[in-house]
Every structure is written in C-alpha cells, then in structure tokens.
Amino acid sequence: YKRITTKSLIEMKSNGEKISMLTAYDYTMAKIVDTAGVDVILVGDSASNVMAGHETTLPITLDQMIYHASSVVRAVERALVVVDLPFGSYQSDPKEALRSSIRIMKESGGHAVKLEGGKEIKESIKKILHAGIPVMGHLGLTPQSIYKFGTYSVRAKEEEEAEKLIEDAQMLEKVGCFAVVLEKIPAELAKKVADSISIPVIGIGAGGGVDGQVLVIHDMLGMNNEFSPRFLRRYLNLYEEMTKAIGQYAADVKSQDFPNEKEQY
Numbered sequence: 634y635k636r637i638t639t640k641s642l643i644e645m646k647s648n649g650e651k652i653s654m655l656t657a658y659d660y661t662m663a664k665i666v667d668t669a670g671v672d673v674i675l676v677g678d679s680a681s682n683v684m685a686g687h688e689t690t691l692p693i694t695l696d697q698m699i700y701h702a703s704s705v706v707r708a709v710e711r712a713l714v715v716v717d718l719p720f721g722s723y724q725s726d727p728k729e730a731l732r733s734s735i736r737i738m739k740e741s742g743g744h745a746v747k748l749e750g751g752k753e754i755k756e757s758i759k760k761i762l763h764a765g766i767p768v769m770g771h772l773g774l775t776p777q778s779i780y781k782f783g784t785y786s787v788r789a790k791e792e793e794e795a796e797k798l799i800e801d802a803q804m805l806e807k808v809g810c811f812a813v814v815l816e817k818i819p820a821e822l823a824k825k826v827a828d829s830i831s832i833p834v835i836g837i838g839a840g841g842g843v844d845g846q847v848l849v850i851h852d853m854l855g856m857n858n859e860f861s862p863r864f865l866r867r868y869l870n871l872y873e874e875m876t877k878a879i880g881q882y883a884a885d886v887k888s889q890d891f892p893n894e895k896e897q898y
C-alpha cells in the first residue's frame with residue numbers, strides 16, 4: 634500500500650493481514666512512526682496525559698487536538714491519520730459532533746475521526762458519516778467516561794456489559810464505521826466481536842484474536858516508567874536511555890568537556 638485508506642484496512646482484514654496502529658502527537662514523532670511503516674497513526678486524546686500531564690483525557694480541548702493533529706498530518710506520507718474527538722466536543726448533540734468533526738478535517742487535514750461510545754452516540758456517528766467523514770468507533774474501556782466507571786480496570790467481564798458491547802460493535806458496523814477500537818476487555822470477547830463483524834477491530838489490551846493492535850507510543854518506547862498494565866510491551870527503555878544521555882550532557886557542560894575545539898567556529 635502506497636497510501637493507507639479506510640478501504641485498505643478493510644481489505645487487510647479480509648486478507649487476514651493484521652493492522653498496526655500507534656499514537657503520535659507531534660511532527661517529529663509522526664515522521665518516525667510513518668517511516669517505520671505503521672499503518673494507522675492515532676492522534677489520541679491520550680495527548681492530555683502524555684503531552685500535557687493531565688490525570689485524565691477530559692481536559693484536552695478541540696483546539697489542542699487540532700494543533701496536535703495538524704502537526705502529525707504535516708509529517709505523514711503513508712499512514713491513515715485518525716483524530717480523537719475530545720470530551721465535550723460531541724456528546725451534546727449530533728450537530729455539535731458534526732461541527733467538531735468538520736473542524737478537525739478542515740483545520741488539521743486528518744483523514745478520519747474517532748469517538749467513544751455505542752448506541753448513545755449512534756445519531757452523531759450517522760450525522761458525521763453522512764458528511765463524508767470516516768468514523769472509527771471505540772468501545773470497552775472508554776477513558777472519557779472514567780468518572781462513571783470509577784476505575785481503569787478491565788471492562789465487559791459480566792454477561793450484560795459483554796452483550797451490550799457486541800450489540801454496539803454490530804451497530805457501528807451497520808451504520809458505516811470503517812473500524813472499531815476495543816480497549817481492555819477479555820480476549821475471548823474481543824475475538825468474538827472481531828469474528829462477528831467485517832470491519833477491522835483494533836485492540837489495546839484485548840488479546841491477539843482481533844484484526845490489529847494499538848499502543849500509546851510513549852508507553853511502548855518506555856518513555857513513561859510509571860504506567861505498567863499487563864497489555865503493554867515495552868520495546869525500549871527510553872526513560873532510562875534519555876535520562877542517561879541528558880545527565881551526561883549536563884555533566885559535560887559543567888566539566889567543560891562540551892563543547893570541544895571541533896564543536897565550535
């Protein structure tokens with residue numbers, strides 16, 4: 634694929650090719666992620682946590698999401714760029730949801746939007762889709778509802794919640810979403826959902842029986858050593874590497890090792 638589209642992702646699912654997805658929030662990181670060949674870049678509202686240091690995803694604004702997304706879009710040549718609609722930008726009514734989605738598409742150049750929730754936001758999703766904007770769903774643990782759940786623990790372990798999740802996933806397919814994220818639910822349930830719909834299911838903490846995987850880039854690079862859920866595989870320990878490098882720089886300045894004769898004019 635020269636350029637990933639929502640169609641390519643659906644093709645990948647029918648060919649049994651797994652989809653790779655990572656977050657990015659800025660130009661430099663997005664360039665690296667795109668060059669490395671990741672299929673989908675998510676400008677997640679997790680920027681609220683990893684970029685801004687908030688405890689939850691709730692405070693990030695639509696303007697801030699557009700700033701992150703436009704920085705990412707300028708770097709990307711191949712990946713599909715999906716942008717989260719932040720808390721408060723789509724829950725009031727379908728018109729607000731459409732207005733926010735249009736702002737994202739026009740002002741950032743992103744390729745699709747993602748919203749958290751099932752049948753509660755069905756009319757909003759339909760309205761956005763009718764405007765020609767591709768929508769990715771997000772079910773299971775939905776961090777914008779943290780104050781309703783009270784914890785970030787595994788979702789849909791009980792029959793009732795599992796059944797609602799399956800219905801919601803089928804509804805998302807039926808109205809025309811091109812993919813759905815399932816966050817932190819039992820692997821068996823996630824596989825069941827993936828097997829029951831034809832659009833790709835991208836998992837985070839949802840096991841290997843789905844059609845693709847997503848992680849927060851700062852977590853998988855080990856830049857953040859405070860967050861260690863079971864589903865997280867760390868590919869580097871950048872926290873340690875960077876602290877060492879930066880500590881060395883600070884020491885070199887103090888000792889006047891830096892700059893040397895070759896590092897000046």
Ligand code: KIV
Nearest residue numbers: 656677678679814847
């Ligand atoms: O904001 C985010 O990073 C996300 C992923 C965890 C799916 O929504």
Ligand code: NA
Nearest residue numbers: 677678679717
């Ligand atoms: Na998100």
